[in-house]
Amino acid sequence: MNFLLHFEWKLRRFIMNFTPLWTAALNAFSNFIIVDEHCRIAYMNKPYTEILNVQLEDVIGKPIKSVIPTTKLPEVMASGKAHIGALMTLYDHKTGKDISFVCNRIPLIEDGEVIGGVAISTFNEVGEIYNLYSEVEKMQQQNELYQQTIEQLRKQTNPLDYIIGTSQAIQQIKSTIAIFANSGLSILLTGETGVGKEVFANALHQLSSRSTSNFVKINCAAIPKDLLESELFGYEGGAFTGAKKGGKIGKFELADGGTLLLDEIGEMPLPLQSKLLRVLQEKEVERIGGVTPIKVDVRLICSTNQNLTQLIQDGRFRADLYYRINTIELAIPPLRDRLDDIPDLCNFFVQKFNRENSSYTQGVEQEVLALMQQYTWPGNVRELEHVIERLCFLNPHSTIGIASCDFLMNKLSGDHTLSRPAAAFSSLQEQRSSAEIDLIRQTLRQTDGNKAKAARILGIDRTVLYRKLKKYHID
Missing domain, CATH: 1.10.8.60 (Helicase, Ruva Protein; domain 3)
Incomplete structure (x- = not known):
């Protein structure tokens, strides 16, 4: 008996030492209870005492089963494994009816030994879960409706209409795009600066089955050569000085399932051309500092204002890469023509x-x-x-x-x-x-x-x- 009195005195002292801030924080939870290693109640927050119609001072030190007969917290503590998302039903003395809520029961473990347990509810009533589920379901339905609307608009708007012109040269290019847009073949767009190569690339992507996926663009001439590799293929954390802690995905991964436009491909350094060729052949990328290849499904479009065949003769562009990206060539005429x-x-x-x-x-x-x-x-x-x-x-x-x-x-x-x-x-x-x-x-x-x-x-x-x-x- 002396032991129990001493134990109860310690628990009461423990509660009394709670600062107002701690008490307010714990009372912010819907229902919250702590028990010691003997499954005796060490703390119960105010919302829980109101539901049970008890006073905190009266339940401190009591076995939890004597206060909440249906609790499963002792079983959870015996197993040493948390029980998340369990349904629990109690009689609510405030409303005079049974309520059901979601309860998370967690054993408190220190140095491998269970020293107590905690139970907390995440929803006061199951009805809140159903409301949340209804909201999520409504959002999913709206998302499906938006996707259908986007698809309908895409079908109503012909991407070729954004290629302006009725000249014979432009009409021929439009016909070629219509034929090969959905083929998945690599396309090379050639033409002088300012002819609008990106507009033609957009039409190729929008007319393909990949139109709802990413269309990623990168200008090989606008990025410093020593950064271009990491932009294309990504890197792992710590791969080099200044690398982000969690690493970064590259443009190929970002375009997975979609289309990647490599603008000014003629400016790509030779060593990087070799790596690009391997990616196109193996259909996988390896991040800088990484060891695991990552599979990618990307439709490639390249563009250039340079004469790639001349670059090949000058030793500045790989012939095998040229033949790989030049499955279909679209030569965009200058405006003067x-x-x-x-x-x-x-x-x-x-x-x-x-x-x-x-x-x-x-x-x-x-x-x-x-x-x-x-x-x-x-x-x-x-x-x-x-x-x-x-x-x-x-x-x-x-x-x-x-x-x-x-x-x-x-x-x-x-x-x-x-x-x-x-x-x-x-x-x-x-x-x-x-x-x-x-x-x-x-x-x-x-x-x-x-x-x-x-x-x-x-x-x-x-x-x-x-x-x-x-x-x-x-x-």
Whole structure:
């Protein structure tokens, strides 16, 4: 008896020494109870005492079975193994009815010996679990609906529509893409800088069965050569100085099940080309610092603005890799070889910038389109896009006319590759002066006569603007 009294005194002292912070923390749990190695109650939080309609002081030191006859905590302690997610039913004295909740029972082990046990409920009522399950089920149904909607939209929108142009060269490329997009064959896109190779790569991915998986892009020329390998194949933690603790997956793993675009493949170092060839042949990657190959299923698209056959002759590109990535080659023509596509491209870009800038540019006048078709566009479609962007800024609520095209005329006058009659040059000079006057006057009206602001919009120095005002007698 003295032993029991001493034990009860120790437990009471233990409870009394609980700080308010600890008590508040333990009371935050739904139902929480601690027992010692003899399955006697050492602590019970307030929510649990309220359900059982007992006082904490009255149950301290009592066998748990005498207070909660249905508890399985003694059996769990005897087994030494936690019991997670068990259902338990008790009579709730607060509500006057039975309640069921999820209970986690855990033995407390120190130095291999069970020194006590703890039980805690994660849900006050099973109804909460059903509510949670219903929410998860609803989210799954919504996700399925979203996936169906995305698939329907994908079928309604033809990815080839984003390849703008009706010229014979573009139509031929579209036909080839339609044939081979779903084949899984490696594709090599060749063409000058700015022709829009990524647009064609996007169409290839979107038309394939991999369209709902990742489309990963990496520019081999934009990443330092000593980092390119880790970007492509990933690395394990501690593989090199500065490596992330948990490692990092590479682009091949990220594109697993989808498509990987290697832009500017001609810039890839020779040693890395060998590793890439092995990955394509074995269909597996090995991270830097790793020892276990990782299987990958990737459709590869490569693009370049270089002559790879010349690089092979120069010893800068592997012939075997070239033949591996060049199963199908799509040679994208420069804009100068498809000038008939300029009207369609201009219309596309005008609509694009109207959406982006909430502007209302009405289109491009035929006179401007004719002017654009005289230019050789060394920057190709990208250069045309930037020209249209500037013209849309200058004409946010009107049609793009010749008066806004002073800078384009400067391009034309410096383009010595044009073939036109000599007489046309003098008329063009006259037209240029007239357009320059109109543009300066229009810009001054937009800026309420603020010459400094007008010069910034025109992209010229303020002193140049003053010279032109004097030259053309503009007040």
